[in-house]
Amino acid sequence: MTAIQGFAARPALRFWSLALMGSAVLAASAQVSLPMWPVPATLQTLAVxxxxxxxxxxxxxxxxxxxLVEGAMGLPVFANGAAGPAALMGPTAGFLLGFVASAWIAGLAGRGAIRQATVLTAAHLAVFxxxxxxxxxxxxxxxxxxxxxxxxxPGTAVKTALAFATMRALRRG
Incomplete structure (x- = not known):
C-alpha cells in the first residue's frame, strides 16, 4: 500500500468506525425500555x-x-435484547425500518432553530x-x-425536544 492509498483509506476507516459507534449507541438506547405491547417504548428514536x-x-x-444488520445476524441489539431475522419480521419491524428514513431526514437539520425543530419533528414522525x-x-x-x-x-414530543436541545448545545461549543 502506498502512502497515498493509506491516506485515502483513513476517511473510510474513520467513517465506518463512527458508524459502528453509532450502532452501539443505538443498541444501548434500545435496552432502555418500558415494556409495552406490541411496541415497547425505548430511547431508540432519540438516538436515531x-x-x-x-x-x-x-x-x-x-x-x-x-x-439492523447486527440485529439480523443475531446480536441482541433490539429492544429487550431481541435479535435475529424474526425480529425484523415481527410487529416492530416497520419501526426499525423507519429508523433509516428518520436518520437521513434528521441529517438535513442544517442551521436555524425553526428549521432544526421542524426537521427533527418530521424525522421522528417518519418512524411512525x-x-x-x-x-x-x-x-x-x-x-x-x-x-x-x-x-x-407525549414521549415523542419529549424526545424530539431533547434531541433539539442537545443538537443546539453541541453545535454551539
Missing part, C-alpha cells in the same frame, strides 16, 4: 435523531443500517409511518394507530 442530526444523513443512516402500517397487519388499523402512535405522542 441525534445520530442523524449530529453525524449527518450519511453517517446517521450508516449507523442505523449497521444496527412504516411502523404503524406494518403493525396494522398484526393488530388491525385501529389498534395499530392507538398502540403504535397515539400512546407515543
Amino acid at each position: 435523531l441525534l445520530l442523524g442530526a449530529l453525524g449527518g444523513s450519511r453517517l446517521g443512516t450508516a449507523s442505523v443500517l449497521l444496527y 409511518v412504516p411502523g404503524v402500517v406494518w403493525l396494522a397487519s398484526f393488530v388491525g388499523w385501529e389498534r395499530a394507530w392507538m398502540a403504535g402512535f397515539l400512546l407515543f405522542v
Whole structure:
C-alpha cells in the first residue's frame, strides 16, 4: 500500500468506525425500555435523531443500517435484547425500518432553530409511518394507530425536544 492509498483509506476507516459507534449507541438506547405491547417504548428514536442530526444523513443512516444488520445476524441489539431475522419480521419491524428514513431526514437539520425543530419533528414522525402500517397487519388499523402512535405522542414530543436541545448545545461549543 502506498502512502497515498493509506491516506485515502483513513476517511473510510474513520467513517465506518463512527458508524459502528453509532450502532452501539443505538443498541444501548434500545435496552432502555418500558415494556409495552406490541411496541415497547425505548430511547431508540432519540438516538436515531441525534445520530442523524449530529453525524449527518450519511453517517446517521450508516449507523442505523449497521444496527439492523447486527440485529439480523443475531446480536441482541433490539429492544429487550431481541435479535435475529424474526425480529425484523415481527410487529416492530416497520419501526426499525423507519429508523433509516428518520436518520437521513434528521441529517438535513442544517442551521436555524425553526428549521432544526421542524426537521427533527418530521424525522421522528417518519418512524411512525412504516411502523404503524406494518403493525396494522398484526393488530388491525385501529389498534395499530392507538398502540403504535397515539400512546407515543407525549414521549415523542419529549424526545424530539431533547434531541433539539442537545443538537443546539453541541453545535454551539
